[in-house]
Amino acid sequence: MNRFSYVRPDAVAAAVRERASDPGARFIAGGTNLLDLMKYDVEAPSRLIDITRLPLRDIQEIDGGLRIGALVPNSDLAYDPRIEERYPLLASAILAGASPQLRNMATTGGNLLQRTRCVYFYDTATPCNKRTPGSGCSAIGGINRQHAILGASEHCIATNPSDMGVALAALRANVRVAGPDGERTIPFSEFHRLPGDEPQRDNNLAADELILSVDLPAEHFAANYTYLKLRERLSYAFALVSVAAALRLEDGKIAEARLALGGVAHKPWRDEEAEELLRGQPAERASFEQAALRILSGARGFGENDFKIELARRAIVRALEQAAAGTPQSQSDKRVQ
């Protein structure tokens, strides 16, 4: 770990100013990811801007939806009565991730910016394009059971590890950010990026922008939803594949479908065509299988992770069944519903 200076501003504008004045600076919120990366010498910030004093800890009503401050801890968010009642999909996805201790520290903004769990990314002795652009991608031809089957590039096949982000993608949230030139809002689907030839960039946030809030739209799918996460132990592991599914049903038919996958791509993966395909279809297995095939039509494995294509197909079908039946996956009982 390197030496760094430390500041703790009280106002958003001051925080943004600090960041803009020093390209080596980093915001730190819960620190559950950034500190690990510093200990591994993957990140070496010259300055830490502790943002935990900023007034971004509230959950507020906005236009029928909710505005979640960037510093709301993951556990507070998951157990907030408004979230539990109106956006149980989000609560469920958060509770599927990490551990209670980590969720107590982790923040809404930090969760969106957590970095991949690719083992090479964490080990500075090995080549990794995301860490050191141009050095090569060790995961290709290496250990890649956790890696992407969708949207990968020859430069990087890493996945985004967030569970919360998968629910936010399905719910079509917006991310409100502040930079030196003021505020802007980024639709969730455009927040994270595919690796392309710039795998060092996980998202479209500018270096000097601060996340202020995540805004949830009014539609909340509280009746027919699920978050199904498959992993290598029953809890406290990152997703091999996860599925956020939400349906609006009318007379046994699907009036609207939302579907997002985790653990399969460089970003929470949404396929609007598959969602469209489900519209008007009967809420039954045949429709779900079609949607799954559609989502995975471009999927590609890299050896160890080939199995994910079939696993994802099955997970999508099961998640849609759970959502349609109104029997969402419990995150405490590990039996798959």
Add this chain to the structure above:
Amino acid sequence: MVQTSTAPLPSSARPYVGTGQRRIDGVSKVTGQARYAAEFPADGLLYGHVVSGGALASGEILRIDTRAAEAVAGVVRVYTHENRPRQPWFDSTYQDQVAPPGIPFRPLKDAKIVYSGQPVALVVAQSLEVAAYAASLLEITYREEPFRTDLAAEQSNAYVPPEKRAGIEPPPPDRGDVDRALAEAPVKVEASYFVAAEHHNPMETHASTVVWNDGKLTVYDKIQGVVASKEYLNEVFGLSPDDVHVISPFVGGAFGVGLRPQYQLFLATMAALDLRRSVRVTLTRDQMFTLTYRPHTIQHLALGAERDGRLTAIRHEAVAATSTFEDYQEVVVNWSGLGYRCPNVAFDYKLAKLHTYTPSDMRAPGAATGVYGLECAMDELAHAAGIDPLELRLKNYAEEDANTGKPFTSKQLRECYRQGAERFGWSRRSPRPRSMRDGRELIGWGLATGFWEASMQQTSARAVLSADGGLELATATADIGTGTYTILAQIAADAMGVPIEQVDVKIGDSSLPASPLEGGSWTAASAGSAVQKACFGLREQLFHHARAMEGSPLANEVLERIIFTGGRMEVANDPSRSVVVADVMAALGLEKLAAEETAKPDQDAQENYSGYTHSAIFVEVRVDEELNVVRVTRIVDAVAAGRILNLKTARSQILGGVVFGIGMALEEQSELDHRFGRFMNHNIAEYHIPVNADVRDIDVIFVEEHDDKVSPIGVKGLGEIGIVGTAAAIANAIFHATGKRVRDLPITPDKLLRDDVDGVSSGMARAG
């Protein structure tokens, strides 16, 4: 002479042994007062941070630029192979108590890289933070040489280790004619099994605090036996015995990784002697993956049987990983020769050299691996023969150890099967795979047998009784979290008839009476016997003094008829005749009374009997039919391990072992990238061990077993038996649930799914 064999005391005099007692060190642990190696303070302490080598497993350091690191304020010295203090010349000097044949790894010896992640420098600084930062500034260039870390590819170069590792029995001679028996067997199965490399990952990472005091060293080390560290330091640094004092009162788990002095001890001591300052070196979690590991092992088993299931042939072959510089060995295949009765048995145990660090003992070394293969093969045989897996084992029950032809000191395995099966409800099992389900979950029931060696080692202990009734025990042994403190106090409290609160246990200190490493599940039997013997020494002295006192009510008595209870010595069946111990001490004007004794294994029993611990483990799994999510919902483990000293800590040992087995079966694997020769998932987010959600009902049964040969106190030990067989029972249960036989551990979701997609079980057993 003092009576040392098991003359069991009248039960009224044993209020502690055999009951469930809370750990006497529990409060100090949960309140943070128990100190571990990295927590001992020292004046002017310096901190060393180890620099780990790069992503290559063989080659040479061409250049190591330390200038930037040295320029950091607070850095005291950067040690590399170029500037390290002089080291002893002979490799043999570096051999520790359990070193396998070969040349031990010598940190900073020269520019050579012999494994990925090996220590290549030590940065010593005023603070941990400065040391770690400076360490990140070293610039090292390497020249890479070809290296090999792929066990499967190295199988063809495997060899029989030319020199046997001390204490490890090589495979016994083959018996009968296995080829013919297999050819003629009406039922046979043959398959290969793989056990993944695993790293120990105790909660406490390795650390040494070396306190320098005018040339003398007090060393706080994470080690499973202080004597091992002391001998190593005396040898390597040429220090006289008086100059090194090793202390390790608490060990935050070890599982075998603390059997050999690890490189942080060498480095911290080297720096302390050179700088004439106190130095601490603590390893990071990822550096724990640069230490020793359970070797990944490929096994090949062939079993032949009559139609009724009687075994006619077993062939058990294994190829295990070792390093390029040492021939680490464990007992993998021998279990097949003693587990069941079988006339024709052939063994083969080979090593393959890989460019990794040397593997070493990890909880039930060898047995966890070999019994996994044997017990899966037995399950496959049961299936092929159409016989219940439990019945198959009973049919082939071994009444003697056929490897040696000796009878067992005791063997209540039949009772384990019976009680375990009854508690589990085994008789309600529907034999056909995939025939039990609950909604979308397939239910599977599997079982396996567990075997582990029961042994004791020579150990000394001292017991000191004070006039105020306090009893202090002292032996150099370790408590690696197993409960040694508590069982020693129980044994002594019973022997002396004092409340356990009056017993003070001192262990983990090289100045105390000598004790071997804590390993092999022998500590309870060894240190326990030594403590009991020392207490018996005290009893004898007290009795003689008491009897000699004027008008003594014990005047015409013999020691054998005396019970020590409630601080008194009383005549059995005649409590009216008694003497208060404190009165004897007072009459003699004694402040303290001491006895030091050495307990040794019974020579006759050692030569004429085979000592083993046994278990029968029953497992229920539930597997989502489509998604292959495996849940281990119920385990019953019935264990026969001689005398159980403390029901609570004994149960904890079994629970821990079983959880280890769940990890081995479903989760644990250190993943090598052969391009870098490096274990890549070197942290405990990516190296998976079971979490609470993975651990459901575990029911432990201790089957009564009287053994008067295995150790003076009739104890066999429990540290390892819990893991043995567990992975097999889980794999067998998964087969029963799903009809899929995955033979590669761990059974991760991808393997079960691949099986679906391919339509055939991986390497399906050939049933004839």
